[in-house]
Amino acid sequence: MTESRSKVRRAGPLTYRGGAIPATTTDQRLLDRRGPSDWVHTDPWRVLRIQSEFVEGFGLLSEVGQSVSVFGSARIRPGNPYYETGELVGRKLAQAGYNVITGGGPGLMEAANKGAQEAGGTSIGLGIELPFEQMLNDYVDVGVTFRYFFVRKTMFVKYSQAFVVLPGGFGTMDELFEAITLVQTGKVTRFPVVLVGSEFWGGLCDWIRQTLLLEGVISPDDPDLMHLTDDPDQVVEIIRKAHVDLARREFEAEQVEQASADVRAAEAGGNGT
């Protein structure tokens, strides 16, 4: 065998020998290469970026405990009574042992983060890149800023066990109706949705009953998917009760499952004798 034929190059799991050995190493091709950069604006590359947002979000949030997402207007400022309500809701949730997750922005998001932080709870902000410069509010203890709206929305649903919806505009409506649709279609099953502010939300709730229900575009039980209250203590109470009910239903379902497994096992044993 000639000397050049006997040369071997291993590149990760690959083996090259003789004339098949590439002229450059993988690192050289990665680090030395200068070429057109348009590939960073292609959809396949974006898919990797989207994946990395899921990885960052899941990594950050998968170890936080029981959490409640609080939504509400980016525009309602301190001094407005709804801001105080937002703070109180954040505080009560934290005192009840829930982490508070918001969109990390100003207004009522800030209010809920402030209440949670000042009560010693974990205050989380899931920010979004917007066309104008914006930082996470000062009351976010744990934060991540997303490029993609839909990735961020998955995080709210996946890592909280309830939604609280303070007064707000289109963004808040979007978050409210996404949650309700997920509950209505059975995509999530553990999810109380609590509206705060009967004066603000009353008209919407009436319209849901008087128009959507009467026109038959929702089911008779659907309006009850949302709870409405003005009282931050009741917000916590509604969420707690829903979680206790859910745990009881899950326990009962497990018991039924176990009982029928026992019956099947007994029948199988009986058949064998």
Ligand SMILES: CC(C)=CCNc1ncnc2c1ncn2[C@@H]1O[C@H](COP(=O)(O)O)[C@@H](O)[C@H]1O
């Ligand atoms: C001053 C201003 C418009 C800032 C926007 N900055 C924002 N930062 C983070 N989340 C936001 C922002 N705007 C809207 N959202 C999302 O949409 C909801 C508020 O929208 P809106 O203000 O109700 O319609 C929030 O719950 C939040 O999740």
